[in-house]
Amino acid sequence: AQSVTQPDIHITVSEGASLELRCNYSYGATPYLFWYVQSPGQGLQLLLKYFSGDTLVQGIKGFEAEFKRSQSSFNLRKPSVHWSDAAEYFCAVVKPGGATNKLIFGTGTLLAVQP
Amino acid sequence: DAGVTQSPTHLIKTRGQHVTLRCSPISGHKSVSWYQQVLGQGPQFIFQYYEKEERGRGNFPDRFSARQFPNYSSELNVNALLLGDSALYLCASSLDTTEYYGYTFGSGTRLTVV
Numbered sequence: 001a002q003s004v005t006q007p008d009i010h011i012t013v014s015e016g017a018s019l020e021l022r023c024n025y026s027y028g029a030t031p032y033l034f035w036y037v038q039s040p041g042q043g044l045q046l047l048l049k050y051f052s053g054d055t056l057v058q059g060i061k062g063f064e065a066e067f068k069r070s071q072s073s074f075n076l077r078k079p080s081v082h083w084s085d086a087a088e089y090f091c092a093v094v095k096p097g098g099a100t101n102k103l104i105f106g107t108g109t110l111l112a113v114q115p
Numbered sequence: 116d117a118g119v120t121q122s123p124t125h126l127i128k129t130r131g132q133h134v135t136l137r138c139s140p141i142s143g144h145k146s147v148s149w150y151q152q153v154l155g156q157g158p159q160f161i162f163q164y165y166e167k168e169e170r171g172r173g174n175f176p177d178r179f180s181a182r183q184f185p186n187y188s189s190e191l192n193v194n195a196l197l198l199g200d201s202a203l204y205l206c207a208s209s210l211d212t213t214e215y216y217g218y219t220f221g222s223g224t225r226l227t228v229v
Contacts, residue, residue: 004157034217043119043205043220044158090157100171101212102148105157 002027004091006106013081014114021076021109023091031093033074034103035065038088047089050074061085086113117141119208119221127227128196136191136224140208146170147189148218149181150205158205164189165212193226201228 005024013019025031032051036044048059055067065076074091088110092103120139128134140147146165150158160173164183178194187208193200203225207218 036220041222041225043222044207044218045220046217049217092157099212100148100163101146101209101217102160102163102171102173103150103158103218104160107155107157 002031002093002095002104004093004104004106006089006091006109008109009107010110010112012112012114015083016080019076019078019081019085019111021089021091021111023074023076023106025072025074025091025093027072027093027095029096030069031095033065033067034092034094035059035063035074035076036090036092036105037061038090038108040087044090047076081111081113083113083115086111119206119219121204121206121221121224123224124222125225125227127229129229130196130198132196133192133194134196134226136193136204136206136226137188138191138206138208138221139188140206141219144208144210144219145187146209146212147183147187148207148209149189149191150207151175152203152205152223153199154202161191163212170212196228198228201226 003026034049035047050057088108091106148163149161152158162181163171167183181191183189203223205223206221
């Protein structure tokens with residue numbers, strides 16, 4: 001069965017530092033890939049998505065992600081973190097061509113930002 | 116345009132009771148999906164409805180049921196509540212069931228079972 005792994009449960013970075021959140025997927029074919037952000041007590045907001053084409057994807061709030069087929073990875077990056085980026089981040093996949101577009105989520109990475 | 120709206124935002128129920136959660140999708144969206152997010156976990160898919168028909172069901176017991184109305188709003192029902200049903204229940208709407216459009220999520224209903 002397909003799965004998504006986010007190996008880092010909790011990450012702390014200093015404001016202004018760069019950020020990389022890891023995501024690996026296990027799937028027979030290349031799925032569609034997503035990153036969502038969840039602020040405390042809120043729903044999920046889509047940061048970016050990858051379907052095909054250019055493997056470097058730009059998203060909102062200055063985030064980008066790179067798809068690496070050979071590593072089954074879709075890591076999220078930001079060159080300079082702001083205090084408002086503190087939140088939980090979820091990587092998710094969708095099976096292409098399925099009967100539904102249900103998302104399969106990783107367990108999330110909680111980002112804390114130090115002043 | 117209003118986003119995805121869910122009601123209530125919070126509720127507390129006793130074990131064995133029944134609960135109904137409601138969701139109104141974005142105008143024009145015909146698909147509604149439900150997810151359960153237990154504390155410390157990623158959301159888990161429960162149901163997807165499109166044009167009032169069930170299109171997908173996750174690995175949840177029959178105590179969980181849902182339906183979609185002609186105006187595309189949806190209800191999630193959970194019977195015989197267990198402590199383990201305590202979670203944030205998220206509703207998401209999309210234009211249809213294809214992957215290209217993705218979801219817009221509501222802020223969720225926080226259910227506490229005591």
